[in-house]
Amino acid sequence: MRIAQVAPLYESVPPYGYGATERVVHYLTEALVALGHHVTLFATADSTTSAELVPICERGLWRDAAVWDTLTHHVREVEAVVQRAGRFGVVHFHTDPLYFPSARRLPCAHVTTLHGRLLPADHGPLLREFSEAPLVSISNCQREPIAWANWQATIHHGLPEEAFGLCEDPEDYLLFLGRMMPEKRPDLAIDIARRAGVRLKMAAKVHPGEKQYFEERIAPLIEANRDTVDYLGEVGGQARIELLSKARALVFPIQWPEPFGMVMIEAMACGTPTIAFGCGAVPEVLDDGVTGYIVDDADAAVDAIARLGAIDRRRCRTVFETRFTSMRMALEYVDVYEALLEGGSARDGGVRALSVRG
Structure with missing residues (x-):
């Protein structure tokens, strides 16, 4: 064809x-x-x-x-x-x-x-x-x-299947990966990590139209939580894959009808679970309790971080290989x-x- x-x-x-x-x-x-x-x-x-x-x-x-x-x-x-x-x-x-x-x-x-x-x-x-x-x-x-x-x-x-490899021995950090936009709630990701007492790495692009939002709302939060947050800017290539594979979990606290959420299946391919708010396509992509946790709010996200040990990272990879x-x-x-x-x-x-x- x-x-x-x-x-x-x-x-x-x-x-x-x-x-x-x-x-x-x-x-x-x-x-x-x-x-x-x-x-x-x-x-x-x-x-x-x-x-x-x-x-x-x-x-x-x-x-x-x-x-x-x-x-x-x-x-x-x-x-x-x-x-x-x-x-x-x-x-x-x-x-x-x-x-x-x-x-x-x-x-x-x-x-x-x-x-x-x-x-x-x-x-x-x-x-x-x-x-x-x-x-x-x-x-x-x-x-x-x-x-x-x-x-x-x-x-x-x-x-x-070969683009992302399974990591069964993650490091002790959470990851926010994607784009610095209000609907993706990077501010909530910071709050969730702070309350859970786990370091947060943020690898996110700032588009020109969202520069004011970042400078006025997010940059001050990053500065105020320097003991918790590492802001890495936009990360690509192999460094991006390593960030995903070594994270304890991807944090995805979206508050908009996300049409899909590519980063969730990228994390899944690495065996990394996702903690996501149940908006948009999240319930179609994630299997709650299998490839991560679907939560309603920040309180539930903090609780889910404490339950990450119950997620089998090999099982996450198997679901990816079957579905995505x-x-x-x-x-x-x-x-x-x-x-x-x-x-x-x-x-x-x-x-x-x-x-x-x-």
């Missing part, structure tokens, strides 16, 4: 540090190539891939000081896809929906994975206008606000591609990934 993967241009594929969508596109692309498909990746020129790369811009737009208007580059990407669309059987979009008008005129099948939060007031009118557009959700929770859209499947993210590998993800996407190429629908009403509880 000849497949095009169209990535957002904010980060390279894969990204250095933060960038869950670009990371998923990388894992999916590599798995599809391994399955024998001919894959073309539309992404930044500094991307690394086994597929054929069509470079759109020199580097990730968020890392290019000369770039101010990211929209212009994504418009160029749409045109690059349209010009080459006759070469593909399926075009798989992972970007903002700028291409929807052009997709109606593509000479091939297409599908879109929506990676972000869906808002009825914003996405509702768009998806009613383009009601024929085939969509994939990354969790059942994500699709609920617009359940009537043309959903083909829910496909949970996956990781290569990139090969499983790729095979499910191939099912969707084949159904669309046959002129039918891959609609299945829900997630395909297996759940292991026990």
Whole structure:
């Protein structure tokens, strides 16, 4: 099958540090190539891939000081896809929906994975206008606000089995990993670690739009809790994997409808349990008492830290291998591609990934 993967241009594929969508596109692309498909990746020129790369811009737009208007580059990407669309059987979009008008005129099948939060007031009118557009959700929770859209499947993210190794002898620290944004509640992560008496390492990116929040709300907390908190900034590559694998637990005190939560399965692949608030897709991803603890508030999170010894890190890894590998993800996407190429629908009403509880 000849497949095009169209990535957002904010980060390279894969990204250095933060960038869950670009990371998923990388894992999916590599798995599809391994399955024998001919894959073309539309992404930044500094991307690394086994597929054929069509470079759109020199580097990730968020890392290019000369770039101010990211929209212009994504418009160029749409045109690059349209010009080459006759070469593909399926075009798989992972970007903002700028291409929807052009997709109606593509000479091939297409599908879109929506990676972000869906808002009825914003996405509702768009998806009613383009009601024929085939969509994939990354969790059942994500699709609920617009359940009537043309959903083909829910496909949970996956990781290569060899990318993260099991660590059975962790060090004595908790980890907050991701992005410094109010909805992810880094302030609560600090409070939870302080009350539990366990050191917290924070490896988090500060986007320009969240700089004021960080400087006014989080930086003072870090300074006031220097005996508890190590702020590492954005961490990528092998250092990021080591942080995840050696942590006693990942702390994920989100207070928003998280569409998936990639970092939870990255931790799971290392055998590291997650302590998470039960928002968004968390109950779909975590098996409470098996791969971590789903809690309601900070008090319950502190209690859960005291119970981390009951979590079997080998069991965490086993659940990952069963539910969240990139090969499983790729095979499910191939099912969707084949159904669309046959002129039918891959609609299945829900997630395909297996759940292991026990």
